[in-house]
Every structure is written in C-alpha cells, then in structure tokens.
Amino acid sequence: MALITYLTTIRFGDGVLEELPEDFAALGIARPLIVTDRGVAATGLLERLFAVLPAGMPRIVFDEVPSNPTEAATLAALDRYRAEACDGLIGFGGGSPIDLAKAVSILATHPGPLARYAAIDGGIPLITPTVAPVIAIPTTSGTGSEVGRAALMNLEDGRKVGLISPHLIPKRAVCEPDLTLGLPPRLTAATGMDALSHCIETFLSPRFNPPADAIALDGAGRIVRNLEKAVADGQDREARSELMMGALQGGMCFQKGLGAIHGLSHALGSLKNPPLHHGTLNAVLLPPVLRFNAGSADDKYRRLALAMGLAADADLAEYIDGLNARIGMPKTLGEMGVPEAVLPEMAEKAERDHSTPTNPRPVAAADYLRIMRETM
Numbered sequence: 001m002a003l004i005t006y007l008t009t010i011r012f013g014d015g016v017l018e019e020l021p022e023d024f025a026a027l028g029i030a031r032p033l034i035v036t037d038r039g040v041a042a043t044g045l046l047e048r049l050f051a052v053l054p055a056g057m058p059r060i061v062f063d064e065v066p067s068n069p070t071e072a073a074t075l076a077a078l079d080r081y082r083a084e085a086c087d088g089l090i091g092f093g094g095g096s097p098i099d100l101a102k103a104v105s106i107l108a109t110h111p112g113p114l115a116r117y118a119a120i121d122g123g124i125p126l127i128t129p130t131v132a133p134v135i136a137i138p139t140t141s142g143t144g145s146e147v148g149r150a151a152l153m154n155l156e157d158g159r160k161v162g163l164i165s166p167h168l169i170p171k172r173a174v175c176e177p178d179l180t181l182g183l184p185p186r187l188t189a190a191t192g193m194d195a196l197s198h199c200i201e202t203f204l205s206p207r208f209n210p211p212a213d214a215i216a217l218d219g220a221g222r223i224v225r226n227l228e229k230a231v232a233d234g235q236d237r238e239a240r241s242e243l244m245m246g247a248l249q250g251g252m253c254f255q256k257g258l259g260a261i262h263g264l265s266h267a268l269g270s271l272k273n274p275p276l277h278h279g280t281l282n283a284v285l286l287p288p289v290l291r292f293n294a295g296s297a298d299d300k301y302r303r304l305a306l307a308m309g310l311a312a313d314a315d316l317a318e319y320i321d322g323l324n325a326r327i328g329m330p331k332t333l334g335e336m337g338v339p340e341a342v343l344p345e346m347a348e349k350a351e352r353d354h355s356t357p358t359n360p361r362p363v364a365a366a367d368y369l370r371i372m373r374e375t376m
C-alpha cells in the first residue's frame, strides 16, 4: 500500500516573484494577508514583495510570527485577517511564517480551537478543502514547508503538534533563490541542515514510496555539494539556487515520514526557554540518531553515502560531524542551552511525536533519553 501525492504548483528560479499576479488571479485572491516575521521585515525583502503586488492591492501585513509558531500568534493573525476582510494568505519567510499562514487558513474557515486539528489527536480528516488559499514564498532554504502538508504549532496547552492535511499544501510555492542571498551564514547553515535532515530521514523511513526515495537522494546530494559554498559566500547564486531546490525536494519527499531526529527536535522545539532553532537542533541530532539507526538500514546508508558523493562504506555520522564543524553548527545540546532537567519530559514527548513511528529502528522514550544524554 502506498499513498503518494505530488500535487502543488511550484514556480522556481530567478524572476518568478514577478509572476505572482498570475497566481492571485488564478486563486481569486484580492486581499491577501502577508504573514511574516520581524526579521524578514527588517531585511527589506518585503519591499520586493510589495513591488510585484498588482496596482490597488492593499499591503496587509502581520509580522509578529515568533521563531516557533504559537497558537496565540495564530489567533492574533486571524483577528487581522478578519478585520481586513482578507481572502487568502501569503506565507513569506522561513518555515514559521509559512506554517502560521497554514494555521490561519484553517481557522479562517473552520471552527476553533486549533487543538482540534492536531494530527496526533485525529484531526487530519477535520481539515477540509475549504481552507483559505495560501501562497508560500520561502526566504530560507530549509523547512520545505512551501510544498509540505504540515504546520508545526506550539499550542497553549504546552504541546508542539503537527497540523497535517493535503489541503494545507500551499496552492502555490513561489521559489525565488535570490530572496536567500542576504541570509547570514549561521542561518544558511542551520536551515540547510534542516533540509538535509528531511532528505536523510525520509530516505531511511521504512514506508514504501520509491518516488520520494529518489527525490530524497537527489536532494541530499544537492545540499551537501552546495551548503558549504553558500555558507562561505552568501552571494554564490548557483549554490543558493541549488540549496533552494534541495530544500524544496526535502519538502516534496517528507510525506513518506521522518524519524527520530524530528521526533526529538519537535519535542525540544516546544521549550519556551530557551527557544531552540529547529534546523540547528536537527544538525546536532543527525550524528547521534544516525549512529542509533546504524544496522537497521545498512543498504540505505550505502546508497545515501553514494548520493552524497562519499564512499559507499563511509561513516555518515562522522561525515555529518565534520560538516557541522565546518559550517559552524554546535556539537551538543548542552552548547545550545538545553537544560539537563528537561530531558526525561522531552523523551516522553518525542515518543508521542508523529515522526517517531517512521524511524527505521523502533525508538522509545528510554532510547530518546539516552540519545539526548549522549549529546549533552
């Protein structure tokens, strides 16, 4: 049995931002709510978006998306959406603004509270095709949320959950690599490692989905060939374009299911203090989880190594350790400020995460605790 969906329309390449008016017309959007964050707003990228809006289209902006999307911010954006009589959304930024736009698209047409729609609580069938249309315009190369069917959300009850539905796939993904030229090295590295972790975890997922496997392998190769280049020289347009494609590919394939890296990073990403960057967490967690899974997917490890330009018997965990060091990623959770005391609770949360069942080796809270302790 396989359920394979590749359904959205993607514009990719330099200059595609200018084609946006065609998408507004096709989707019937006249008053979009532009969902972004302060960081993006401060870069001047919004001006580039405003420049391509059709004459007379209002500039309605919600720029208070936190670093990890929250229910409170979703409700604030929803208020704005309703007050301005909006009829669609533009998620403009990294994964957080795009995910938050998806969450607003649910509540704009479905009854609350948001917790109803958590995938882990059986919310998937409650999300219907009536969601408001979302156009995703990524300004980082990482999450793949521009083509993904999930929105990660920190609920008021303290849980970080996935809102998941094929109807949450943005109706358009507009991928203009130029928008990432100004991304600083550290964010380039962290978002790139998120994308790489999507390709690796998807490929290792035991579900049967050969098209996703092929995309994952191609994406992993593209990312490792270009990530160091883009970190060293943010203006390297070819590397930026390749990374944006690699991130897109990660998002196109992770419907096959992720694994223990994301199980843990979703749990740790729910911490309010300190707030932890999703991509950086994945970078730090990749080597220990690859070691944990070694022996459960040997042939796939060889195929991954070859796709990444390494020898078939290369030690993938060791390679990622070296890559992390070269692009300035931290080595441990302790270095990121994760307090020892929260680990047991995080291990329990990770066990219940929607990414956990597709790890190639069965993983329980006790395993998660050991992996985290070894990475402190």
Ligand SMILES: [Zn+2]
Pocket: 143, 194, 198, 262, 278, 282
């Ligand atoms: Zn991720």
